[in-house]
Amino acid sequence: MLDVHIEKQLNHFMLDVSFQVEDEIVALFGPSGAGKTSILECIAGLSRSDKGHIRLNNRILSENKQTIVPIQHRKIGYLFQSYALFPHKTVWDNIAYGMKSEDFAKQLMRELGITHVRDAYPHMISGGEKQRVAIARAIATEPDVLLLDEPFSALDDDTKNRGHEELLRIHTLWKIPVILVTHSHAEAEKLASKILYIHEGTLHPERISNAHKKLKNL
């Protein structure tokens, strides 16, 4: 279980959130600049909070301003909005960079249908393929938690829908906590078992229940 409490002064407001994520997909939903990416960065250790803590399966990753477990030992899979694939490495070298087992990495490539682009460089493949390579690369490290920062925002509708299905399938295969940052309400409702609505750095529970009411009515 991932236990998050972050207090951090951002440019225009104070980020102050607390939530827990079991082995489920939780959507962080809200407008641009609401502090969604900052939350992911604090969990991954890419930025520090002023107060609070990040605990993953009873292991304290950070407490207040102190980093207890550095980024490279946190076992966190992070999918960046820009995918951040290594442009000078082939698809396979990207996936192999942090993989734990070669067999598992190859299985992932088969599952995600990217075996045919194994030797291509990132600039040679399509947006949908890039996104699948980035997911494969993140999961190949066998992380304890997966952070997805708007992974579908740059894709066309068809590719987006396929991406949604793949995420759900991956999650049933590897049950780990997943945080999905999105500013699409439809996407949050489709994929997540819990939606956290964030606005100017704080979570708004009333919007969460509204979202659930909506879900029930569907």
Added chain:
Amino acid sequence: MLPLVLPPTVVGFGLLYLFGKNGLIGKLLLEVFDVQVVFTWYAVIIAAVVVSFPLMYQSASAAFQQYDPNVENAALTMGASPFKVFMTISFPLAWPGLLSGLVLTFARALGEFGATLMIAGYIPNVTDTIPLAIYFAVESGNMEMATFWVVIIISLGFSAMLWLNWWSKRNMLKYTEQRNRP
């Protein structure tokens, strides 16, 4: 960055002030290591390095800023140590920019005149660089010798620029989609 905007003679004056027998660094070197820098080939190197350093600094900082910083963050989250990230991600991605900076810096250093003359003087077979040799050959009316060195330095500069153009076209955009765009 100061050496880039100052006249080379002013840089040379500053170096002379620092490395001279009574200068801050010169005095220390003389007392501790018994080494005199001014009017030796060490001085030639110091002048070339100081004058061309800003070019290398500019090229290097541009080279490390031209890629998505999240590729380094991605490598960190995948378990790589900061050293591994530098060796396998940052350095290879910045390498084309670093190399072009290196060539520019080399060409600038090769042509260094003012600061070298100030701190190293012109001592044949000790501190004579090509630009100094050209100047003093012309001054003494030895036009043949001057022409010889001018041709050498033009060919060196020209080949450096040609190679740099060829290399950057080939490698700078190698991993970007722009290259495939019509």
